[in-house]
Amino acid sequence: xxxxxxxxxxxxxxxxxxxxxxxLAPILDTTDNVPSSNNPEPATNxxxxxxxxxxxxxxxxxxxxxxxxxxxxxSVFLKPLSQDxxxxxxxxxxxxxxxxxxxxxxxxxxxxxxxxxGGRWLIAAGGLISGLGFLLLGQARDFWQFMFVRWLLVSPxxxxxxxxxxxxxxxxxxxxxxxxxxxxxxxxHGLAKVCxxxxxxxxxxYAGWRGxxxxxxxxxxxxxxxxxxxxxxxxxxxxxxxPDGRSDAQQATSGLANKAESIKSGARAGNDFLWTRREALGxxxxxxxxxxxxxxxxxxxxxxxHVFSFVSDQGHPAMVAALVMSIxxxxxxxxxMVWGLLAERVNVARLIMAKFxxxxxxxxxxxxxxxxxxxxxxxxxxxxxxxxxxxxxELIWANYFGRVSLGKIRGMGSLFTSAFSAGGPPFxxxxxxxxxxxxxxxxxxxxxLFASAFLSLFLHPPAK
Numbered sequence: 208x209x210x211x212x213x214x215x216x217x218x219x220x221x222x223x224x225x226x227x228x229x230x231l232a233p234i235l236d237t238t239d240n241v242p243s244s245n246n247p248e249p250a251t252n253x254x255x256x257x258x259x260x261x262x263x264x265x266x267x268x269x270x271x272x273x274x275x276x277x278x279x280x281x282s283v284f285l286k287p288l289s290q291d292x293x294x295x296x297x298x299x300x301x302x303x304x305x306x307x308x309x310x311x312x313x314x315x316x317x318x319x320x321x322x323x324x325g326g327r328w329l330i331a332a333g334g335l336i337s338g339l340g341f342l343l344l345g346q347a348r349d350f351w352q353f354m355f356v357r358w359l360l361v362s363p364x365x366x367x368x369x370x371x372x373x374x375x376x377x378x379x380x381x382x383x384x385x386x387x388x389x390x391x392x393x394x395x396h397g398l399a400k401v402c403x404x405x406x407x408x409x410x411x412x413y414a415g416w417r418g419x420x421x422x423x424x425x426x427x428x429x430x431x432x433x434x435x436x437x438x439x440x441x442x443x444x445x446x447x448x449x450p451d452g453r454s455d456a457q458q459a460t461s462g463l464a465n466k467a468e469s470i471k472s473g474a475r476a477g478n479d480f481l482w483t484r485r486e487a488l489g490x491x492x493x494x495x496x497x498x499x500x501x502x503x504x505x506x507x508x509x510x511x512x513h514v515f516s517f518v519s520d521q522g523h524p525a526m527v528a529a530l531v532m533s534i535x536x537x538x539x540x541x542x543x544m545v546w547g548l549l550a551e552r553v554n555v556a557r558l559i560m561a562k563f564x565x566x567x568x569x570x571x572x573x574x575x576x577x578x579x580x581x582x583x584x585x586x587x588x589x590x591x592x593x594x595x596x597x598x599x600x601e602l603i604w605a606n607y608f609g610r611v612s613l614g615k616i617r618g619m620g621s622l623f624t625s626a627f628s629a630g631g632p633p634f635x636x637x638x639x640x641x642x643x644x645x646x647x648x649x650x651x652x653x654x655x656l657f658a659s660a661f662l663s664l665f666l667h668p669p670a671k
Contacts, residue, residue: 317372509631
């Protein structure tokens with residue numbers, strides 16, 4: 208055996224090797240894969256708190272305030288406000304349709320501003336405009352005043368601080384964990400819907416419908432304006448960070464894994480390309496997403512506005528109607544995280560199909576029998592499906608078209624899907640005025656949900 212000691216004596220032996228008597232043990236070469244002190248490995252930031260979660264928290268608050276203007280909130284005001292202002296349900300429903308169309312018309316411009324400047328000032332301005340609009344609703348004395356305040360202040364403000372701006376802002380900060388991030392923020396919307404029926408009904412009881420809007424205005428100003436100005440930032444790169452809080456080393460070494468995960472979940476790996484509006488509009492994926500969600504949104508917006516009246520018209524007391532709305536809202540609040548985590552592992556198009564089927568089965572069960580068991584169970588299922596609506600819609604836009612042009616593409620998509628949505632409230636309301644029943648409109652909604660489930664089978668990422 209060959210060995211060296213400190214006295215540089217060299218000896219050969221066929222006996223088993225024994226440690227030399229000198230003070231130095233054999234030195235093994237352990238430098239492989241170990242960085243030298245002159246070139247240390249960059250420290251990772253994974254254990255540190257990622258600022259993207261602050262963006263999620265601001266989005267959570269904005270989602271709460273945005274829920275004050277949605278159809279299901281307005282549905283609690285439908286009967287007292289219609290009786291006070293002398294309106295039919297069809298005419299009242301036109302208010303919500305006008306709001307949806309206003310939001311749709313503004314969405315492409317808002318999306319462009321979002322790509323260019325980020326969501327900070329947009330969300331703050333939206334909170335200020337909507338808050339003032341809610342305060343003025345408390346002063347409305349006739350239908351025209353109420354309608355114009357909703358159309359000129361509340362709806363534009365909600366477009367600036369609503370789901371599109373919030374979700375696109377969050378999608379800039381997350382890629383691998385986008386599903387859970389969007390789900391956490393979206394739980395603010397679900398929480399507001401859980402509390403809204405009882406809170407709004409209680410406020411109307413003790414302060415009147417005008418006083419209720421004043422309270423909503425004050426809460427909106429507090430929740431949205433300050434937090435967005437203080438904490439919102441455009442992109443992680445602007446702060447020297449990477450999406451998901453990953454370091455440069457982690458980003459480089461996880462490329463293959465991210466590619467595999469992206470393909471599995473239905474996203475395009477490395478899909479942060481610059482898209483023009485013309486290029487996006489020229490893809491079949493864009494139009495298929497629009498039609499798939501647009502068809503179902505006709506029924507969703509109609510049901511949201513009329514579900515309270517649907518239940519109470521069956522002879523159930525107002526608290527049962529409020530409980531049905533709360534069941535839907537509780538499921539929307541509790542299930543988004545499940546949908547979001549699944550979407551990080553399962554093809555998002557297949558999840559979209561599943562959620563439409565669940566919604567359709569829920570409405571079918573609720574219509575099958577007027578009893579409380581079927582009513583509660585049906586809307587329980589419907590709420591589970593609704594819990595995936597916003598999360599999966601935002602994910603498929605971001606996964607298919609990337610972060611760079613997401614605002615403008617999401618804005619164009621919102622323009623077209625909102626055009627479908629605008630038809631829902633008057634469709635339900637006018638059919639009720641004609642038939643004095645919601646059965647026909649709810650049955651048509653079931654067919655729309657199954658049609659959307661079928662269309663989702665053809666969703667595939669666009670090529671560029």
